[in-house]
Amino acid sequence: MKKKEKPDTILSTTTDIVDEAALLERIGATIENRKYRAVAYANQETTLMFWEIGQLINQAVLGNERAAYGKKI
Numbered sequence: 001m002k003k004k005e006k007p008d009t010i011l012s013t014t015t016d017i018v019d020e021a022a023l024l025e026r027i028g029a030t031i032e033n034r035k036y037r038a039v040a041y042a043n044q045e046t047t048l049m050f051w052e053i054g055q056l057i058n059q060a061v062l063g064n065e066r067a068a069y070g071k072k073i
Contacts, residue, residue: 058064
């Protein structure tokens with residue numbers, strides 16, 4: 001007995017039958033991809049925020065100079 005091959009498309013061109021498994025797989029992949037991208041973007045923005053805060057503190061408190069403990073490094 002020959003095993004059925006999984007169709008590449010979700011909606012068959014010859015009939016209006018939807019491959020629910022393929023549809024759910026693509027939906028899940030889309031959700032996971034977007035979640036990953038959202039986390040990566042949030043991480044990028046958080047890193048930039050902390051860098052900017054550090055720059056503001058450096059300008060206001062240290063006058064753009066290195067802190068005394070950092071001169072040994």
